[in-house]
Amino acid sequence: MPDPDNSEWQQIEDSPLLALHPHFLSTDGASRLHDALDNEIEWESPTLRLYGRQHTIPRSQCWMGDSDARYRYSGRTFQPRSWHPLVERLRDRVQRSLRAHDLPVTEFNSVLLNRYASGEQRMGWHSDDEPELGENPIVASVSLGSERPLRFREKAGAVRGAFNVWLPHGSLLLMGPGAQTRWQHALAPRAIEGSRINLTFRRIV
Numbered sequence: 392m393p394d395p396d397n398s399e400w401q402q403i404e405d406s407p408l409l410a411l412h413p414h415f416l417s418t419d420g421a422s423r424l425h426d427a428l429d430n431e432i433e434w435e436s437p438t439l440r441l442y443g444r445q446h447t448i449p450r451s452q453c454w455m456g457d458s459d460a461r462y463r464y465s466g467r468t469f470q471p472r473s474w475h476p477l478v479e480r481l482r483d484r485v486q487r488s489l490r491a492h493d494l495p496v497t498e499f500n501s502v503l504l505n506r507y508a509s510g511e512q513r514m515g516w517h518s519d520d521e522p523e524l525g526e527n528p529i530v531a532s533v534s535l536g537s538e539r540p541l542r543f544r545e546k547a548g549a550v551r552g553a554f555n556v557w558l559p560h561g562s563l564l565l566m567g568p569g570a571q572t573r574w575q576h577a578l579a580p581r582a583i584e585g586s587r588i589n590l591t592f593r594r595i596v
């Protein structure tokens with residue numbers, strides 16, 4: 392069997408870099424990880440303040456990482472939960488793959504896990520550009536479960552129209568330095584069945 396991580400990196404945009412490894416994890420490995428995280432993570436749907444109003448987020452999430460990697464998000468501070476061993480192993484594997492393929496990489500000290508129970512659950516337009524992430528953050532995103540598109544749009548100047556990046560079960564998407572400055576991204580609701588878990592590895596500086 393060839394190693395499923397034997398390249399297959401695809402460049403979606405070159406500057407700033409967006410790159411996708413559609414089969415970063417084997418189908419079976421991704422399914423096992425999805426089910427383990429589904430059961431073992433303490434998923435929460437916190438209430439966030441958005442434009443002055445309180446909303447329960449339309450998904451559930453868990454913030455995880457090193458104990459000093461605190462994170463402010465929509466007016467709330469999140470203390471990370473300690474690393475789940477499978478998530479820590481996944482982080483190491485993500486870093487190894489990026490390094491092995493000479494892609495932008497950092498020591499990820501935290502991860503935001505999001506769980507979308509069905510196609511109705513979603514995440515609105517945003518960039519991962521909180522001050523805690525420093526300038527030009529590198530974000531690496533693993534997707535498990537139902538394949539859904541992440542939509543990108545220009546923040547300024549609309550050089551090109553919005554575009555979708557479909558994120559298959561077991562894929563790894565790299566948003567390289569500068570990607571958060573140029574684009575916003577969103578996970579729109581879609582008539583797609585089944586749950587999806589996404590992990591975005593980040594470095595809090």
Ligand SMILES: O=C(O)CCC(=O)C(=O)O
Nearest residue numbers: 503505519541578589591
């Ligand atoms: O679920 C996704 O693929 C997107 C998650 C995301 O954008 C984030 O966690 O910041």
Ligand SMILES: [Fe+2]
Nearest residue numbers: 517518519576
């Ligand atoms: Fe994001």
